[in-house]
Amino acid sequence: MKAAVITGVGQVEVTTIEDPTPGPRDVVVAVEGCGICGTDLHILQGEFAPTLPIVPGHEFAGTVVEIGSQVTELAIGDRVAADPSLFCGECHYCRQGRGNLCERWNAIGVSVPGGAAEYCTAPVANCVKLPDHVRTADAALIEPLSCTVRGFDVLQAKVGDHYLIYGAGTMGLMNLELAKRAGAASVDIVDLNPNRLETARTLGVSAAVTSADELDRPRGWEIVIDCTGVVAAIQDGLDRVAKAGTFLQFGVSDENAVATWKPFKIYNQEIRIIGSMAVLNSYERAADLFAAGVLDPDIMISDRLPLDSYPQAMDQFKAGIGRKIQVNPNPSAA
Ligand SMILES: NC(=O)c1ccc[n+]([C@@H]2O[C@H](COP(=O)([O-])OP(=O)(O)OC[C@H]3O[C@@H](n4cnc5c(N)ncnc54)[C@H](O)[C@@H]3O)[C@@H](O)[C@H]2O)c1
Ligand SMILES: [Zn+2]
Ligand SMILES: [Zn+2]
Numbered sequence: 422m423k424a425a426v427i428t429g430v431g432q433v434e435v436t437t438i439e440d441p442t443p444g445p446r447d448v449v450v451a452v453e454g455c456g457i458c459g460t461d462l463h464i465l466q467g468e469f470a471p472t473l474p475i476v477p478g479h480e481f482a483g484t485v486v487e488i489g490s491q492v493t494e495l496a497i498g499d500r501v502a503a504d505p506s507l508f509c510g511e512c513h514y515c516r517q518g519r520g521n522l523c524e525r526w527n528a529i530g531v532s533v534p535g536g537a538a539e540y541c542t543a544p545v546a547n548c549v550k551l552p553d554h555v556r557t558a559d560a561a562l563i564e565p566l567s568c569t570v571r572g573f574d575v576l577q578a579k580v581g582d583h584y585l586i587y588g589a590g591t592m593g594l595m596n597l598e599l600a601k602r603a604g605a606a607s608v609d610i611v612d613l614n615p616n617r618l619e620t621a622r623t624l625g626v627s628a629a630v631t632s633a634d635e636l637d638r639p640r641g642w643e644i645v646i647d648c649t650g651v652v653a654a655i656q657d658g659l660d661r662v663a664k665a666g667t668f669l670q671f672g673v674s675d676e677n678a679v680a681t682w683k684p685f686k687i688y689n690q691e692i693r694i695i696g697s698m699a700v701l702n703s704y705e706r707a708a709d710l711f712a713a714g715v716l717d718p719d720i721m722i723s724d725r726l727p728l729d730s731y732p733q734a735m736d737q738f739k740a741g742i743g744r745k746i747q748v749n750p751n752p753s754a755a
Contacts, residue, residue, distance in 0.1 A: 423750065424538030425731035428474045430467035433732050438476070441534065441542040448495055448545050449487035450503065452750045454558025454725075455536040456480035457738045458565060458591075459650070459673055464531065465735060468676070471532045479505035479528055481536025482551065482560035483751065492545045500551040502560040503536075503543035504567065504704035505529035521571070521701040528699075536561075537731055539750045549708040557753050558725070559718035560708075562745065564700070566716060567707035569595040572671050572697040573603060578644050580604030585633060587658050588648035588672060589617035591721060591745040596646050596671065597624060598715050605644075609636055611654070614741060623720065633661055641666060650674040656681070664690040671697055721745050 422440045427433045443449050455478040463469040464477055482502035485495050495501065507527035508520030515523050529535050529543060551560050569592065578584075584600045586593050589612040600608045607627035612618050618629040628636055641663035647655045650672030659682050662668050674680075686692060710716075723743030726734050728750040738746050 422539040423728055424476045424534070425478070425728065425748070426474050426476055427465050430473075431465065433465055433477075433735060435729050435731050438538075441540055443487055443489040443492075443542055445489045445491040446545055447489045447542045448485045448492060448501070448548060450481070450483040450501060450536075450541050450543060451486045452478075452481050452483040452536045452538060452541050453753045454482050454561035454747050454749055456561045456565065456722075457734055457746045457748070460531065462735065462739060463673070469531070475530075475532070476534035476538050476541075477530050478536030478538065478541070479530030480561045480564040481530070481541060482557050482563070483536075483541070484557065486540065489545070494545050495548060495550070500557045500560075501543075501548040502551060502563045502708065503529065503549075504547040504700060505531070505535070505564060506547070506700050506704075507533065507544075519701070521699050537728065537748060537750070539728070547704075549705060552712050555712055556718065558747060558749055559722065560711065561747060562716055562718060562721055563704065563707050563711050565591060565745075566595055566711055567700045567704040568592070568697070569599055570703035570707045570710070571699065571701050572596065572646070572669055573599050574701070574703060575695050575697045576644060576667060576669055578603055578605075578667070581606045582643040583638065583663075584608040584644045584646065585636075585642035585658065585661060586610045586646045586648055587654040588612055589614070589621045589629065590648065590741075592671065593617075593648035594621060594624060594721065594744070595716065596648055597621060597626060600644070601625065602710075602715060609633070609642070617744075620720065620744060624717075633657060640664070643667070644669070647672045652678050652680050659694070662692050665692070667693040667695060669695055669697060722747055725749050
């Protein structure tokens, strides 16, 4: 089959590799949509991957074309999206129900071959069947949405909270959509890129600005979410959390990046600073939210490219042009 392969640091090519064979409880999916995200770039840049070469792509959906000998829940022809998380189920953290912190954490498209290929294997336990009205390739958006749902699980926001989101990339926009559903009194969004602010306005936002200085909220925001991973944004956001408010570190910074906060303010104003990492028991709920129309795929997905264009798609993502960029290895019949 044809697949994008990251062969070494900074090296990605579309080449021919062996077709996957399913284990007893696996299905093989003919991939129709595979999204590109920051993690793929981290793998390409050599910052995050157990071993190379690897077929990237942890955000994918497609049609089942082969099932393992012990699969009864799905059949050939079913359209599915798959949670890429592969938790061991046995370690200290898995036994506490914290599989996203698994000591032997693996994921499809990170440590085992992913969806940037004509075919990809996934455990049947990780698949959700798509309802008729959901277009197959669009369902690749369920994975990033499931990370956002995890973020909201740790947020514990209240109806009527005011939100400030840094970053209007796909993750910032998904956080915006969930905040609206979660009963936000207002959602303000900050980004340096005017095109991205324009999309936020299209989706409906209280304010979309290049600096939070332009906003008038002297008491600060109950919820501040970083969706940039950029220290300048994080630092700015930490100072704008209201008393008793919460700062969510959703963006992924460089491992060695440092931001500072005032311990007195954290104590005196009862501020929470929390993180959220990938997916935890949130994939099915994200699939339900997606089916309910929480995201508009035609706004969220800016580019749908052939698999052959994977290296260019990575360059485009790196340059911050567009929003969610997909490759479509098997163009949909639907
Ligand atoms: N926590 C998780 O589970 C999880 C899951 C997926 C992605 N992420 C992370 O979320 C972040 C956002 O992902 P994305 O796909 O939307 O990325 P993206 O690169 O498309 O968007 C980031 C946005 O931040 C903006 N930005 C950069 N510096 C800024 C600053 N100083 N002030 C305001 N805006 C600034 C950029 O212009 C860009 O629009 C990334 O760090 C990604 O790795 C986290
Ligand atoms: Zn991702
Ligand atoms: Zn584990």
